[in-house]
Amino acid sequence: MAYGQMTSTMMTSGSGVISILFEITANDVGEFTIAGVKGDAGIIKNIITGGGAPPGVFFVELRMKVIRFLYAHGQMIHSSGVPGDLYMGPNAPRGFDENDRNAGAVQIFAYVEGGVNAVPAPGTVFLCCLDVQTENWGTR
Amino acid sequence: MCRPKTGARANVAQLGTIARRTTTPGIVHVVFEMTSDGTGVFKTSDIKGDNDYVKAIVTDGLPTGVFAVTLKTKCVRFAYIDISTQHPAPTYYGAGAKFIVGAAFPEGPNPDQPVAFASFRYRDTTDTIVAPPPNLTVTVRLDVQTMQTRTR
Numbered sequence: 001m002a003y004g005q006m007t008s009t010m011m012t013s014g015s016g017v018i019s020i021l022f023e024i025t026a027n028d029v030g031e032f033t034i035a036g037v038k039g040d041a042g043i044i045k046n047i048i049t050g051g052g053a054p055p056g057v058f059f060v061e062l063r064m065k066v067i068r069f070l071y072a073h074g075q076m077i078h079s080s081g082v083p084g085d086l087y088m089g090p091n092a093p094r095g096f097d098e099n100d101r102n103a104g105a106v107q108i109f110a111y112v113e114g115g116v117n118a119v120p121a122p123g124t125v126f127l128c129c130l131d132v133q134t135e136n137w138g139t140r
Numbered sequence: 141m142c143r144p145k146t147g148a149r150a151n152v153a154q155l156g157t158i159a160r161r162t163t164t165p166g167i168v169h170v171v172f173e174m175t176s177d178g179t180g181v182f183k184t185s186d187i188k189g190d191n192d193y194v195k196a197i198v199t200d201g202l203p204t205g206v207f208a209v210t211l212k213t214k215c216v217r218f219a220y221i222d223i224s225t226q227h228p229a230p231t232y233y234g235a236g237a238k239f240i241v242g243a244a245f246p247e248g249p250n251p252d253q254p255v256a257f258a259s260f261r262y263r264d265t266t267d268t269i270v271a272p273p274p275n276l277t278v279t280v281r282l283d284v285q286t287m288q289t290r291t292r
Binding site: 021022023038039073075076077078079083085114125127128129 | 167218220240242243244261267283285291
């Protein structure tokens with residue numbers, strides 16, 4: 001793909017920082033999957049749900065480890081009158097298993113309605129922004 | 141990356157605001173602030189910092205507490221949308237209430253006027269859409285994927 005023909009993901013003007021902007025759409029049963037991701041230019045390895053996590057919680061796993069998440073935020077597109085918001089969960093810049101060379105950085109999001117975890121309506125769209133400091137860059 | 145030019149060689153593009161300028165291919169960052177009037181209504185003339193990229197603030201025909209931003213062009217999609225509400229001291233009025241992102245139409249809801257459209261709703265602590273307070277300042281960020289660029 002020619003330079004200038006991609007989305008912003010993996011491109012940056014700030015040394016050592018990658019801005020990952022992507023949209024994710026809940027599928028027909030309100031689940032988040034990698035198939036619902038658009039615009040990440042392939043930097044997201046997987047969307048993980050289940051495994052004991054509450055409903056509406058999803059883990060965004062990147063293809064690489066990072067030094068830190070400089071900024072992370074998610075927005076729900078309220079196309080209908082459905083209440084709810086996308087909340088930030090914790091993150092793991094080195095992945096859940098730092099010794100696993102294949103583990104990527106993880107940022108967790110949670111869909112919440114009325115203060116409790118919930119399953120979003122099918123087709124609900126969220127926009128997420130992850131600014132990450134990449135490896136081999138120092139921090140004061 | 142090029143070093144920023146300074147002095148007489150300064151490029152206007154490098155000295156402008158962030159809106160309409162980006163070094164990230166395919167994405168335009170439109171950021172601006174605006175303050176509502178004495179009745180809590182936002183108008184196009186209230187905008188600061190958008191570098192004239194915003195076409196209009198639309199409130200006509202929308203419910204109380206809702207406004208929309210239209211850009212001068214359509215886009216492939218909205219890569220990111222955010223709005224932040226300033227709660228001035230000493231009252232911090234409306235703390236707990238906030239604007240939320242409403243509907244987003246990359247090519248607008250009206251096929252006759254294909255311009256990017258994003259709406260926002262002011263929601264109180266009971267999830268009810270209400271009129272915002274007067275003289276409320278918000279900052280808006282719209283990252284749009286421009287036409288002629290692709291998405292995986």
